[in-house]
Amino acid sequence: MTSGKIATCALLTTVAMVLSYVEAMMPIPFPVPGMKLGLANLAIILVLYLYSWREALLVSVVRILLSGFLFGNVMSIAFSLAGGFLSLLLMALIKKTKWLPMMGISMIGGVTHNLGQLIVAMIVLQTTKIGYYFAALMVTGAITGLLIGLLGSAIYERLKKVAVK
Numbered sequence: 118m119t120s121g122k123i124a125t126c127a128l129l130t131t132v133a134m135v136l137s138y139v140e141a142m143m144p145i146p147f148p149v150p151g152m153k154l155g156l157a158n159l160a161i162i163l164v165l166y167l168y169s170w171r172e173a174l175l176v177s178v179v180r181i182l183l184s185g186f187l188f189g190n191v192m193s194i195a196f197s198l199a200g201g202f203l204s205l206l207l208m209a210l211i212k213k214t215k216w217l218p219m220m221g222i223s224m225i226g227g228v229t230h231n232l233g234q235l236i237v238a239m240i241v242l243q244t245t246k247i248g249y250y251f252a253a254l255m256v257t258g259a260i261t262g263l264l265i266g267l268l269g270s271a272i273y274e275r276l277k278k279v280a281v282k
Contacts (some may be wrong), residue, residue, distance in 0.1 A: 121281025122172070126164060130176045130183075133160035137184040152254070154261050155227060157184070161205065162223050162269045167280045170209035177201045193239070196234045203233035218265030219273065227262025228255050 118126075126220030134155035145154065157180055163174040181201055184212050204226040211223050231254035 119281060121253075122168060125167065125280055126172050126176050127162050129160040130179050133157040133176065133180040134183055136160065137180065137188060141184075141188040145263075152257050153184070155215075155230065155265060158223070158230070159264075159265050159269055159272070161201075162208070162219065162226065162265065163211065163273055163276060165205070165208060165275060166219060166273050167268075168204060168282075169255060173205055173209070177205055189237075195241075196237050198239040200230035204230035212273035218266075219270045220263055223261035223266030224259045225271060227258035227260075227265065229258075231255070231258040 135156075136159065140153055142248070160180070161173050161177050164176045178198070181194060181197040182207070182273065185191070185197060187198075187251055205228045208222050208226040211217055211225055218267050232251065235251055235254060
């Protein structure tokens with residue numbers, strides 16, 4: 118990895134941390150417990166598009182660990198890692214096919230992030246009964262993913278001209 122790419126990834130990790138902090142400090146009352154906008158995922162999708170899944174994975178893991186230790190706990194880290202890994206895996210695979218624009222890929226990321234967290238919750242609580250949340254989480258993940266994708270598309274068009282490859 119070049120020093121310019123390292124610097125860009127570090128900057129986007131910092132952006133993700135700031136967005137995580139802002140989101141932690143300004144909880145929005147959603148009807149689904151634990152739901153957030155996922156603003157930090159903006160940085161992840163930008164890294165995925167600017168570079169590759171490897172750099173996006175690195176930024177995601179660093180952001181999750183730092184945010185978890187600063188603003189959360191061990192369980193929030195476990196939930197975020199599960200959601201982050203699953204969403205990044207699917208976003209990277211679908212991006213490679215070029216079937217969908219960034220907005221669609223971000224929507225899939227939002228839904229699968231929620232699915233990953235729900236799977237961890239079912240394992241921790243040892244019940245599948247909370248699976249009924251998935252319908253609501255699917256809708257909210259798609260909506261927040263769409264918003265992140267719209268914002269990400271606009272920012273990406275500007276960043277791709279100046280980002281170090």
